[in-house]
Amino acid sequence: MPIILENVSFSYSRKTPLETLALRDINLRIEKGEFVGILGEKGAGKSTLTKLFNGILKPETGTIRVDGLDPSLRETKRRIGMVFQQTADQLFCKTVYEEIAFGPLNFGYSKKETEEMVYEAIEAVALDQSELSRDPFSLSGGEMQRVALASALALRPDYLVLDEPITGLDPAGKKDILETLKRVKEKGTAIITVTHNLKGFFPLLERIVLIREGRIIFQGSRESYLEKGFEPLPPIASMMKELRARGLPVDTAVFTVEEALKEVLRLKSTHGTENNGN
Ligand SMILES: Nc1ncnc2c1ncn2[C@@H]1O[C@H](COP(=O)(O)OP(=O)(O)OP(=O)(O)O)[C@@H](O)[C@H]1O
Structure with a gap:
C-alpha cells in the first residue's frame, strides 16, 4: 500500500501573529x-512535507495515510526511516553500534535480533564492522551520513525519507x-528524497515532485519535467538546453554524461554526413 496525502495543508505558529502557511492543498501518492x-527552492515547503510523512508534524487540514495507517502511530514510524538535513543532530549515542541498534531495541527486538539488524544495516550502507565501536562524532561527513542511513534502515523500513542526503x-x-x-532501492525500499543537488541524483529519480510556495506545481517523470522546462535542472540537462539554444538540435532529455556524449557524437556524425554532402 502507498503513502497517500489528501488535501493536506500545514502552518507553523498557527493562530499567532507569526503564522506561516508552509504547505497548501497537497495531494500526493507515493x-x-x-x-x-x-x-x-529554499522555503518552498520540502522539509515540512517530509516531516508530515512520519507524524513529526501533523496536518492542519487534510489526511495522510501510510499503508492505510495514521502517521503518528508507532507502527507507522517503524515503516518510515528518516534521515534529516543536519545528520550530526540525529546522532546521539556513544558508539556507532549503539546508534544503529537504538531503533530496534526501542521497538522491543531482542539483543540477538538487534545485532542481526545492525549487521544487515551496515552491510546495506557498506560500513565496515570495525567502525561499530567508533564514536559517531569522530566520523567524517560521509561516514556520519552512512551511520544515519544505517540507523534509518535498521528497522527494515518500507520507505526511506531523506532530506538533502548528499549536501x-x-x-x-x-x-x-x-x-x-x-542498492537500498533495488531491495524494494521506496526512497523519497529532498534534494537541490541534482548532479548524480537525477538519473535515479523515477518521479519528481516540484513544490513552489507550498504547493505542488508539478509531479511526473524526469522526461516530462525536462520537457516542461522546469528548474532546477541537472547540470547535464542545462548544458544540453544551452546547446539547443545555440542552434544545435540535441535531444534535451538526457540524464547522464554518457548519454550526453552519445547524443553529441550522434549529432556530429549527422552533421559530418551533411557536410560531406555539401
Ligand atoms: N520551525 C518553523 N517555524 C516557523 N516557520 C517555519 C519553520 N520551519 C519552516 N518554516 C517556514 O515554512 C516554510 C517552508 O519551510 P521548509 O523548511 O519546509 O522549506 P524547504 O523547501 O525545506 O526549504 P530549504 O530548502 O531552505 O530547507 C518557509 O516559509 C519557512 O520559513
Missing part, C-alpha cells in the same frame, strides 16, 4: 518501491551515498 525526488559531502562521499541508495 507507491512502495518508488524513487521520488522532492524539488523546490556538504565531498565527491567520493556523494558517490558512496548514491551507490548505497541504488
